[in-house]
Amino acid sequence: MPQMTLVQAINDALKTEMRRDPTVIVMGEDVGVNGGVFRATEGLYQEFGPDRAIDTPLAESGIVGTAIGMAINGLKPVAEIQFDGFMAPAFDQIISHAARIRWRSRGRFHVPIVIRVPYGGGIRALEHHSEAPEAYYVHTPGLKVVIPSNPYDAKGLLISAIRDPDPVIFFEPKRLYRAFRQEVPEGDYTVPIGKASLVREGTDVTVITWGAMVRVCLQAIEQLEGISVELIDLRTLKPLDIETVLTSVAKTGRAVIVQEAPRTCSLASELIALINERLLLQLQAPVVRVTGYDTHIPYLTMEQYYLPDAGRVKKGIEKVLSF
Amino acid sequence: MAAKVTLQRESLVPFIQILGPDGMANPNDVVELGLKPHDFKALYRWMVLARTFDERALALQRQGRLGTYAPLLGQEAAQVGSAYALKPEDWVFPSYREHAVLAMRGQSWLQLFTYWGGNEEGNRIPEGMRNFMICVPIATQILHATGAAWAAKLKGEKSCAIVYFGDGATSEGDFHEGLNFAGVFKVPVVFFCQNNQYAISVPRTRQTASETLAQKALAYGFEGVQVDGNDVFAVYKVTRDALEKARAGGGPTLIEAVTYRLTHHTTADDWTRYRPAEEVEMWKQKDPIKRLRLYLEKQGLWSEQDEAKLLEEAKAEIAQAVAQYEALPKRDVEDIFKYMYAEMPWNLKEQLQELKDYLAEHGGDLPHE
Ligand SMILES: Cc1ncc(C[n+]2csc(CCOP(=O)(O)OP(=O)(O)O)c2C)c(N)n1
Ligand SMILES: [Mg+2]
Numbered sequence: 001m002p003q004m005t006l007v008q009a010i011n012d013a014l015k016t017e018m019r020r021d022p023t024v025i026v027m028g029e030d031v032g033v034n035g036g037v038f039r040a041t042e043g044l045y046q047e048f049g050p051d052r053a054i055d056t057p058l059a060e061s062g063i064v065g066t067a068i069g070m071a072i073n074g075l076k077p078v079a080e081i082q083f084d085g086f087m088a089p090a091f092d093q094i095i096s097h098a099a100r101i102r103w104r105s106r107g108r109f110h111v112p113i114v115i116r117v118p119y120g121g122g123i124r125a126l127e128h129h130s131e132a133p134e135a136y137y138v139h140t141p142g143l144k145v146v147i148p149s150n151p152y153d154a155k156g157l158l159i160s161a162i163r164d165p166d167p168v169i170f171f172e173p174k175r176l177y178r179a180f181r182q183e184v185p186e187g188d189y190t191v192p193i194g195k196a197s198l199v200r201e202g203t204d205v206t207v208i209t210w211g212a213m214v215r216v217c218l219q220a221i222e223q224l225e226g227i228s229v230e231l232i233d234l235r236t237l238k239p240l241d242i243e244t245v246l247t248s249v250a251k252t253g254r255a256v257i258v259q260e261a262p263r264t265c266s267l268a269s270e271l272i273a274l275i276n277e278r279l280l281l282q283l284q285a286p287v288v289r290v291t292g293y294d295t296h297i298p299y300l301t302m303e304q305y306y307l308p309d310a311g312r313v314k315k316g317i318e319k320v321l322s323f
Numbered sequence: 324m325a326a327k328v329t330l331q332r333e334s335l336v337p338f339i340q341i342l343g344p345d346g347m348a349n350p351n352d353v354v355e356l357g358l359k360p361h362d363f364k365a366l367y368r369w370m371v372l373a374r375t376f377d378e379r380a381l382a383l384q385r386q387g388r389l390g391t392y393a394p395l396l397g398q399e400a401a402q403v404g405s406a407y408a409l410k411p412e413d414w415v416f417p418s419y420r421e422h423a424v425l426a427m428r429g430q431s432w433l434q435l436f437t438y439w440g441g442n443e444e445g446n447r448i449p450e451g452m453r454n455f456m457i458c459v460p461i462a463t464q465i466l467h468a469t470g471a472a473w474a475a476k477l478k479g480e481k482s483c484a485i486v487y488f489g490d491g492a493t494s495e496g497d498f499h500e501g502l503n504f505a506g507v508f509k510v511p512v513v514f515f516c517q518n519n520q521y522a523i524s525v526p527r528t529r530q531t532a533s534e535t536l537a538q539k540a541l542a543y544g545f546e547g548v549q550v551d552g553n554d555v556f557a558v559y560k561v562t563r564d565a566l567e568k569a570r571a572g573g574g575p576t577l578i579e580a581v582t583y584r585l586t587h588h589t590t591a592d593d594w595t596r597y598r599p600a601e602e603v604e605m606w607k608q609k610d611p612i613k614r615l616r617l618y619l620e621k622q623g624l625w626s627e628q629d630e631a632k633l634l635e636e637a638k639a640e641i642a643q644a645v646a647q648y649e650a651l652p653k654r655d656v657e658d659i660f661k662y663m664y665a666e667m668p669w670n671l672k673e674q675l676q677e678l679k680d681y682l683a684e685h686g687g688d689l690p691h692e
Binding site: 058264301 | 391419440442443459460461462492494495496497529530531591592596597654659660663670671674678681682689690
């Protein structure tokens with residue numbers, strides 16, 4: 001089986017689906033000739049031509065809005081927004097249209113698009129290139145939100161997202177793009193949307209996380225001695241795999257949620273609400289959040305102070321255990 | 324009988340050039356600029372300084388001493404010529420490539436290194452200076468410029484605003500909205516588009532089917548003009564004229580400075596993936612700095628010694644800024660929280676304390692992992 005980085009796995013998923021299904025097209029800024037600024041779409045232009053690997057004008061609302069139109073007329077666009085911070089111009093099209101068309105048309109129309117977005121901090125980038133905006137999209141009814149943490153899942157989840165009949169926001173943790181390699185099967189396979197992954201089994205505490213924070217949590221867990229940690233990688237942020245979360249927390253009685261996004265009104269907030277609503281009396285301690293702060297992510301000289309690191313995760317785990 | 328309709332392929336907007344690539348200029352055109360030899364030398368000096376800064380910044384980035392950097396190589400005349408026409412009371416709204424403009428407007432090279440080094444202090448505009456901060460989300464600053472100039476008009480001030488953006492920016496919705504508002508309210512703003520032919524890898528022809536970018540102004544009800552962006556004289560002239568018109572109540576102008584980015588989009592880019600070397604070579608022949616130097620030499624205003632002296636001074640000036648930049652003190656983490664609101668709310672106070680406690684547990688900084 002070939003060893004791939006996460007970005008190669010994304011590329012492989014796109015090629016696999018484009019070969020299988022002629023209605024799948026890729027569109028966005030610099031995705032054609034240049035192969036994407038992260039090279040996620042490398043080779044697509046050469047293999048599938050300019051009508052299926054489309055360099056668009058520089059306009060995010062244009063990219064998503066036209067992708068919606070293409071989708072209702074039978075294509076399956078995979079739109080790339082170049083960086084997390086540049087989803088903003090497309091926000092209107094995403095929340096006012098992509099998310100609502102099935103509902104508004106009473107099921108007559110639907111929007112099978114994927115919006116791929118390099119996501120998150122940790123690559124020493126410029127301002128607006130390190131954001132973690134998942135909460136806006138998880139909050140919006142009608143969208144699905146997916147975020148892989150490794151090459152195998154990235155390929156399988158992206159193929160699922162492309163085949164999904166509803167709009168999927170597909171966040172790709174850019175700091176993991178080339179961080180490590182993993183065996184990734186050639187050809188067709190899927191990882192289901194809506195299913196979390198139990199990365200590690202344990203009995204003392206449940207750590208729930210996603211994206212680039214999965215590795216940070218693993219690092220923390222390895223440094224902790226004598227504590228049995230169960231680690232859940234959500235993989236899909238919406239629809240949430242509530243069963244996996246609740247089963248684990250019911251077993252351990254303790255939970256820590258780790259995210260790089262700001263704290264207020266975040267997915268961590270929602271997870272706590274869900275856990276409290278359903279498991280309050282089984283909890284041994286209040287759920288702990290280890291998150292980015294309620295500030296903008298700093299420029300590169302200070303971003304490491306903002307992003308949760310293994311030390312902060314350990315501290316969170318110790319806190320929930322010493323309650 | 325039906326009227327005869329002829330389709331013209333002529334451009335809808337004028338194209339202005341004064342100084343050719345060979346350093347030749349029509350003397351009358353030059354006289355009309357109203358510039359003196361010391362102005363010519365000042366323009367030249369700024370262009371050389373900008374290029375020296377650019378080379379140094381690129382080198383620092385390659386050595387890991389600076390963050391991702393967006394070079395201006397090739398666009399010196401577009402920036403220096405336009406900024407030279409500004410008055411201190413005018414507002415400037417830059418994108419991320421206008422290093423020369425910012426320096427000419429009084430921001431220090433140190434400040435620019437500080438920004439590109441990934442330190443928010445680089446965005447701190449000195450009190451009283453009417454520069455806005457470097458803007459990364461494409462085209463969004465166009466609306467701010469329209470608003471600032473509109474306010475000047477409403478307040479009865481004589482100041483204008485100029486906003487810098489690229490060819491790619493003309494595709495964003497904000498470009499349309501900014502120009503439309505400016506046209507409707509006859510706002511004293513100058514839209515300065517540096518058409519450097521590419522938005523990262525995407526060529527100008529992929530941004531619009533329009534023959535020129537400048538002609539887009541016509542649909543908004545105001546004047547558009549194309550200028551040779553590598554000709555510092557012509558750029559100065561069209562910008563000055565546009566600003567004067569704006570000050571006199573004549574409303575906005577869209578200037579398209581036709582230029583070329585001679586190197587990578589940023590240090591994270593590789594231009595060889597999307598354009599032929601011959602194209603770059605062709606544009607090198609139109610180098611904006613060489614052009615003015617040839618002119619100065621022909622006028623007997625510039626010698627080998629002048630050139631050597633200037634290069635030395637420029638190097639020293641930039642080197643001093645680099646030394647200052649690298650001696651900047653480490654900042655307190657409070658800086659992350661301090662400027663979120665006029666008054667820090669409880670959650671930020673709590674989170675700041677949380678971070679400080681964490682660092683204190685590890686001897687004052689992050690633990691090494
Ligand atoms: C809204 C938005 N979308 C995408 C980007 C990523 N991006 C940065 S520069 C750039 C190209 C800009 O081209 P142009 O407007 O021609 O300016 P130039 O860089 O050539 O000066 C892109 C797509 C961004 N910064 N903002
Ligand atoms: Mg450009």
